[in-house]
Amino acid sequence: MKEFDEDLLHEYLDGTLDEQTRQAIEAHLANSPEARARLAELEALFSDLDALPELPLATDLSARVVAEIGQETAVARLPRWLWGLMLGQVAIALLLLGNVWSSLLAWWGNGRAIAIDWFATLQLSTLSWLNEFWAGVTAVWQQPALPNLIFDLPTAQWALLFGLALVVWLAGNRLMFTSD
Numbered sequence: 037m038k039e040f041d042e043d044l045l046h047e048y049l050d051g052t053l054d055e056q057t058r059q060a061i062e063a064h065l066a067n068s069p070e071a072r073a074r075l076a077e078l079e080a081l082f083s084d085l086d087a088l089p090e091l092p093l094a095t096d097l098s099a100r101v102v103a104e105i106g107q108e109t110a111v112a113r114l115p116r117w118l119w120g121l122m123l124g125q126v127a128i129a130l131l132l133l134g135n136v137w138s139s140l141l142a143w144w145g146n147g148r149a150i151a152i153d154w155f156a157t158l159q160l161s162t163l164s165w166l167n168e169f170w171a172g173v174t175a176v177w178q179q180p181a182l183p184n185l186i187f188d189l190p191t192a193q194w195a196l197l198f199g200l201a202l203v204v205w206l207a208g209n210r211l212m213f214t215s216d
Contacts, residue, residue, distance in 0.1 A: 125205050132198040134159045
């Protein structure tokens with residue numbers, strides 16, 4: 037038998053214990069006046085609760101309760117690591133978008149030069165920062181012969197990669213494959 041506690045008394049009263057545990061509880065009740073007193077208190081409480089009349093509710097609260105539960109789960113605070121993960125996903129999505137932006141603007145035809153210059157500057161500064169960071173990491177590890185990161189893919193492959201990243205992001209954040 038597990039250690040005797042009040043949960044076992046509740047299960048004993050509900051009749052959900054197996055035969056061996058039930059016999060062990062009855063033996064414990066025979067030897068312990070405190071346990072018998074607690075059992076008597078619980079039996080009296082449950083009989084008093086059963087004796088209470090059923091009162092109909094004046095209004096149906098189920099719709100409001102379900103709405104409150106939905107709001108609480110929607111507004112629940114996210115852990116900090118999840119915010120960092122989502123921020124990282126947005127940054128990667130922006131980098132991927134920067135790589136296919138020129139092709140998108142060629143399709144759209146407006147503001148191409150401004151956007152290309154801006155995204156190229158953003159991409160070059162980000163990649164140079166990444167290169168400096170990677171150089172610092174490799175200097176700590178004393179491995180100077182690590183390969184450089186070069187992303188040179190055709191536009192269609194960048195678009196496919198961006199689309200795949202978007203689908204993974206949507207599925208990972210439970211915005212896809214869920215029903216309302």
